[in-house]
Amino acid sequence: MKTPGDTGFAFPEWAYKPESSPGSRQIQLWHFILELLRKEEYHDVIAWQGDYGEFVIKDPDEVARLWGARKCKPQMNYDKLSRALRYYYNKRILHKTKGKRFTYKFNFNKLVLVNYPFIDMGSTGSSVPQSAPPVPTGAGTHFRFPPSTPSEVLSPNEDLRSPGGMFSTVARRMARGSVSDCSDGTSVNSEIEEGNGGTGEERGERGVGGGGGGPGGGGSYRSIIHPRLSHETLFRMYGGPGNPAAHPGSRGPSGHRIHQEPLSPFPVSPLPGPPGASLLAPPLSPALSMTPTSHLPYTPSPTLSPMLGSHFSFNPEDMKRYLQAHTQSVYNYGLSPRAFLQYPNIVIPQPHRPAADKAGLTAERAAAAERAERAGGGERAGDRHHHPSLAHSAHHHTQPPHSAHPHSHPMHHPLHLGEEPPHMSPFKFKLQPPPLGRKQREGQGQSKPRQSSLSSGSGSGSMSSTSGLGSSLSFGSDLSSASGSGVISASSSTQSLNSAGLPKIKVEPISDIESEEEVEVTDISDEDPDERDNEFELFSLRHSRVSNHHHHHLSNGAAAAQHQPQDEDLDEDVFKAPAPPPPGLMPFFTSHHAHAAAHRALTALKSEPVDPAEANATPSQPPAAGASQGKCIPLKLRFKRRWSEDQRMEASQEESDDKKVRPEEARGKERQSNGCVEMEEDGAGSGEGDAESPPPLAYEGSLTVPVASHRRVSAELHRATAQLSLENKDC
DNA sequence: TCCGGAAGGG
DNA sequence: CCCTTCCGGA
Numbered sequence: 235m236k237t238p239g240d241t242g243f244a245f246p247e248w249a250y251k252p253e254s255s256p257g258s259r260q261i262q263l264w265h266f267i268l269e270l271l272r273k274e275e276y277h278d279v280i281a282w283q284g285d286y287g288e289f290v291i292k293d294p295d296e297v298a299r300l301w302g303a304r305k306c307k308p309q310m311n312y313d314k315l316s317r318a319l320r321y322y323y324n325k326r327i328l329h330k331t332k333g334k335r336f337t338y339k340f341n342f343n344k345l346v347l348v349n350y351p352f353i354d355m356g357s358t359g360s361s362v363p364q365s366a367p368p369v370p371t372g373a374g375t376h377f378r379f380p381p382s383t384p385s386e387v388l389s390p391n392e393d394l395r396s397p398g399g400m401f402s403t404v405a406r407r408m409a410r411g412s413v414s415d416c417s418d419g420t421s422v423n424s425e426i427e428e429g430n431g432g433t434g435e436e437r438g439e440r441g442v443g444g445g446g447g448g449p450g451g452g453g454s455y456r457s458i459i460h461p462r463l464s465h466e467t468l469f470r471m472y473g474g475p476g477n478p479a480a481h482p483g484s485r486g487p488s489g490h491r492i493h494q495e496p497l498s499p500f501p502v503s504p505l506p507g508p509p510g511a512s513l514l515a516p517p518l519s520p521a522l523s524m525t526p527t528s529h530l531p532y533t534p535s536p537t538l539s540p541m542l543g544s545h546f547s548f549n550p551e552d553m554k555r556y557l558q559a560h561t562q563s564v565y566n567y568g569l570s571p572r573a574f575l576q577y578p579n580i581v582i583p584q585p586h587r588p589a590a591d592k593a594g595l596t597a598e599r600a601a602a603a604e605r606a607e608r609a610g611g612g613e614r615a616g617d618r619h620h621h622p623s624l625a626h627s628a629h630h631h632t633q634p635p636h637s638a639h640p641h642s643h644p645m646h647h648p649l650h651l652g653e654e655p656p657h658m659s660p661f662k663f664k665l666q667p668p669p670l671g672r673k674q675r676e677g678q679g680q681s682k683p684r685q686s687s688l689s690s691g692s693g694s695g696s697m698s699s700t701s702g703l704g705s706s707l708s709f710g711s712d713l714s715s716a717s718g719s720g721v722i723s724a725s726s727s728t729q730s731l732n733s734a735g736l737p738k739i740k741v742e743p744i745s746d747i748e749s750e751e752e753v754e755v756t757d758i759s760d761e762d763p764d765e766r767d768n769e770f771e772l773f774s775l776r777h778s779r780v781s782n783h784h785h786h787h788l789s790n791g792a793a794a795a796q797h798q799p800q801d802e803d804l805d806e807d808v809f810k811a812p813a814p815p816p817p818g819l820m821p822f823f824t825s826h827h828a829h830a831a832a833h834r835a836l837t838a839l840k841s842e843p844v845d846p847a848e849a850n851a852t853p854s855q856p857p858a859a860g861a862s863q864g865k866c867i868p869l870k871l872r873f874k875r876r877w878s879e880d881q882r883m884e885a886s887q888e889e890s891d892d893k894k895v896r897p898e899e900a901r902g903k904e905r906q907s908n909g910c911v912e913m914e915e916d917g918a919g920s921g922e923g924d925a926e927s928p929p930p931l932a933y934e935g936s937l938t939v940p941v942a943s944h945r946r947v948s949a950e951l952h953r954a955t956a957q958l959s960l961e962n963k964d965c
Numbered sequence: 966t967c968c969g970g971a972a973g974g975g
Numbered sequence: 976c977c978c979t980t981c982c983g984g985a
Contacts, residue, residue, distance in 0.1 A: 260975090313966095313967095316966090316967075316968090317968090317969080320967080320968065320969065321969090323968090323969090324969095330967075330968090332967095335966070335967095336966090
């Protein structure tokens with residue numbers, strides 16, 4: 235199974251498992267919740283409310299009943315259900331919105347990871363654990379899941395490319411879970427299912443959605459999605475076949491495919507309807523999964539075509555693009571590279587700036603194009619409450635000038651990007667501000683300057699991430715070896731770049747994440763240290779594994795891992811040190827022509843964003859993060875981070891970690907980990923929030939995500955959602 | 966109401 | 976692993 239051979243990576247087993255064992259898998263509570271949230275019918279029972287992933291259980295008993303029905307647990311009640319939800323706290327999938335009754339908030343980043351680990355894997359190469367953080371969330375504002383349109387998925391051709399990947403994963407899931415009914419059947423299942431099925435419900439939703447949004451998009455999804463896609467399909471997408479070549483180094487034999495998993499896409503926001511506000515990122519690609527490659531980045535498009543034929547193959551060009559994209563994004567966001575790595579898809583929000591377009595453009599364009607093609611329309615209309623905000627946000631950020639539609643649909647696949655040009659944008663922005671980590675603070679604390687600046691707009695905070703990390707570590711090495719990629723690396727990674735002299739990114743601090751919540755802060759912070767350590771450990775572990783396993787390009791991963799680890803942890807740190815470059819990318823990149831890309835990136839960066847010099851300067855901090863940490867540390871594993879952390883993370887990038895759980899897994903299983911993986915992300919969520927929400931985050935100004943990406947993401951989400959629906963039941 | 970430990974099931 | 980069930984505590 236694994237693919238390692240093929241790809242070279244090995245995936246963690248866990249990744250497979252779920253899917254693999256169809257029978258076993260049951261619907262998960264969060265899936266279910268999401269499912270309910272996406273249906274209008276249940277609006278009275280549970281609905282999105284508040285910011286980003288926030289939702290309120292309006293009728294706890296009913297929700298419990300529905301859940302019980304789905305799981306065939308007639309005795310279910312809110313108390314029990316809530317206990318289950320509480321378990322998600324540790325996983326960071328969810329957290330409680332304090333002060334609001336029955337109100338919880340999803341941490342999409344985590345979800346992604348969790349669900350779609352492979353993503354990481356891909357990027358990482360393998361290992362990644364769930365923890366990885368993911369995606370940016372931010373994008374949208376609230377999100378909802380929109381229905382996605384499946385259309386994309388369906389079609390083979392297209393599918394291949396992009397979405398497919400996701401889709402596939404989804405499909406898989408669906409397949410697995412799907413359907414069973416419980417005896418009782420309370421309605422829930424059936425209802426839900428129906429939705430899937432496309433029965434009426436969808437329409438209903440669609441209708442709803444449709445209204446809003448999009449044009450039609452919604453509809454399709456249902457149909458599209460079928461309840462289950464065949465696996466084959468999925469595979470195809472990924473590549474099985476196709477791409478043998480997939481990756482460079484390895485090939486994948488046909489079979490390989492890996493499993494991918496599901497991924498999901500979600501990242502971000504689900505956005506509402508309309509305009510697409512969401513941003514999302516790109517999906518992950520299947521490719522990732524397949525290949526070890528890595529993540530690719532952003533997707534700007536899809537570009538990368540990887541998908542195309544194979545999934546990822548990496549063409550140099552593609553790579554470049556992708557890298558660029560990454561870079562951009564990274565920079566833009568301030569995210570750590572890692573994040574990108576993992577979530578290539580993610581897009582960054584763009585700032586409003588017109589000028590910027592470039593970078594964004596491409597992506598968007600692509601997106602647009604795709605959309606057009608697909609037309610699906612994905613999104614739902616959004617309607618619902620919040621969405622509007624999204625729209626706003628979208629506008630702000632996203633839209634690039636050129637892009638045709640700003641909002642439009644999310645869907646899409648990316649594909650192409652070919653355009654290539656440099657997409658990069660030169661934006662400058664900053665991204666997130668992560669809250670600083672303690673370390674930084676303390677450690678460097680002083681430093682923190684907030685620079686302001688860089689970026690465009692906002693500016694605020696400071697951060698920088700950059701560098702730091704260890705810069706790399708491995709990264710560097712890789713690069714070096716690779717080739718001159720130094721440059722590239724730089725771009726991509728943040729810090730790593732340093733060596734190259736790259737730029738670093740600065741991030742601003744935003745206001746804080748907290749704004750939202752206030753945080754609850756639960757705590758974490760204090761803990762962080764430990765956690766971090768833990769994380770590190772994880773990483774370390776991974777590393778080691780990685781190293782053992784493959785080095786292949788993975789090495790990168792490994793390297794990355796190292797880096798990351800540090801990053802990861804942290805909350806703050808994360809930010810700080812962005813991550814090392816993604817391994818996968820780099821390598822590829824390097825080998826090929828990355829240079830060009832790199833250059834672009836660099837240039838872009840340099841030019842706009844930060845100056846390298848500055849960057850460099852900034853970097854100084856990094857050390858703290860990176861170096862300091864080291865990797866090793868004992869594992870502890872658990873921590874409880876909670877929401878607040880998450881927020882931070884998100885905001886900052888998340889990175890990481892996972893909590894307790896993960897660590898164990900990691901160890902146990904072994905994942906390889908290499909790569910680094912984890913990612914961080916940004917806080918998109920919060921950032922996004924701004925659009926909508928009040929709270930705003932600093933992000934607004936700063937980040938923006940490319941719409942396209944977001945859309946994608948959203949699209950993915952939709953899909954995912956759809957899939958979820960499908961899943962239902964099994965009791 | 967919410968939280969989380971503990972035990973247990975599939 | 977992912978809850979489900981029970982339960983004491985805040």
